[in-house]
Amino acid sequence: MEEQKKAASEQKKACINCGAELKYKPGTTNITCEYCGHEETIAQNEDGFQELELKPYLNEMGSQSHSEEIMMLHCKNCGANQHIEENYKSLHCVYCTMPLIIEDAYKEDWILPGAVLPFQFNQKKSHQIFAKWVKGLWFAPNNLKKAALDPQNTKGLYLPYWTFDAQLFANYTGERGDYYYVNVPYTTTVNGKTVRKTRQERRTKWTPTRGAISGFIDDTLIKASHQRKNAIPSKISNWNLEALESFNPSFLSGFVTEKYTIPLKDGHLSSTKEAEKIAVSWARRDIGGDTQRVHGVDMSLSEETFKHILLPVYISAYRFNGKKYNFFVNGQTGTISGSRPYSFWKIFFFVLFIIIVIVVLVAISQ
Template sequence: MLRQCTNCGAAVEVDDAVLSATCRFCDSPLVDGARAAEVVDGVVPFTVPKARARDAIVRWLAGLWFVPTALQRASRADELGAVFVPAYAHEALCRSRWTARIGLHWTRTETYTTVENGKTVTKTRQVTETEWFPTSGTHAVVWHDHLVSASQGLSEAESNALEPFDLGQAVPFAPEVVAGVAAEQPTRTHAEVDAVAHDELLGRARDAVARLLPGDRSSGLSVQTDVDVQGVRLVLLPVWIAAVTAGGHTVRVLVNGQTGEVVGQVPTDWGKVVVAVGAA
């Protein structure tokens, strides 16, 4: 779609999914404030400046093992850009019914014989046994601000790795909040996001039950959970996105614009792995 720059008057072609961009003629911000205000419930501001994000990437690469040396020694991150990425924050009540077997340890003294210096001797030792019992119960928990990426450009795995984001710091949408920073509206359908949220909330509920099981051990945990989503908000999350190129390798690296957490997938130098295994 064409959006007119309020500074120079140029008509700039902007993708329909983009809420905030920059005029390519005068570098002024282009913000579709009216449309964004209708759909965006909050914006988490950037608190990590560009220089700090760049330094964090360099330190992160230097601290990785088994990556190509050229990448490990990369001294800069190319094309480092700030983006407000859309995500849906879910408020959900999960009610679970569960069954499991729990094991309780107890110790007994065992007598045994062995040979020492050619003689048979009798000794005792402590042996730990486990007695198993069936058990069941219910569990309920409310999850606040469970985030699911609403962007095709940021996978759910990447989004999860970047978390947490403190949504308590979110501010209402205003053009000046996102001015000069790329921002997009959701490019994933509600059906896609709802399915991901449901699966992740089931997983969180199961993990919560597993952590609460009594006993010393457990097995055969079965959990049936009803998920009641009580509210959904669209928020824009601050993310630095960089391309790091060195030694013929290019990797995409992401930085949480609020905490400085760095994530990315880098290739493995299998030569280093072989050397490390051989030295072990």
């Protein structure tokens, strides 16, 4: 018998009053009906986040109890893979705004998210943040505030990330540097006479050292998707992970979710490199002194676990003088970053003003 039951992450809840689909209400732990206003609380996992043991997933991806199938849409223009919770009549890629064809949807396995950072404000608020950002731009055209924002092209997107935990142990070799100062004689000319003086110069005494360090690495955050076009700016990629909620598909309702395209194995390699940086930092701290040299670190990781988490961002495009520009808003903090036009004449007259000021100052000094 063919399986008819939908995967947990694709289950949609209907309003008990009018039957419309309930959607997540940003900034709350509720889902709400946009038609009659009915709200329900999203059930939370009392056990908190579940860290998954890393090695079984690396050995046999997708066969574990925390893996499932979801419906995916692939953008042929920019390559983004998107999972749509809402039943849109018309679909557009969140990155490049190109139309997506619902008939091209396909099923694909993914590791079920362990946690989600819910959106803290709605699409309207993201547009207000954009308007404020525009007002603060230097050398922006005067009529930029009239930029055409197409609500259809503004989407709330959950970005996929991996987080890794591990116990770290490492042996290191290096050198401890301690500063000391010596008096160094030198000569200078004062009123035409040669004068002998001394000055202090800093030296470093280096002492060979070795030792061992250990500790727990918590929530190393690794990006889990490639964006070939319109990559998410690093300026907005700062989230408070202490606000993570246990995953519930209701948080995704009304939003787009991007599926990870960086495999767990590659994400783990990146997290190991981050762990190596942490080990070097811990070694420097352990060596002490005024400065340090770390020659070698022999590191091992144990008790490794991971989570697949989803983090919120608004992505949109606006048009000005026939050209499209993109902007991005962190869905938790409201931090914005985007591309923008410049006014040639504002820059020209500013440069001209600076030149005039310099000329006047030079004339006065003479």
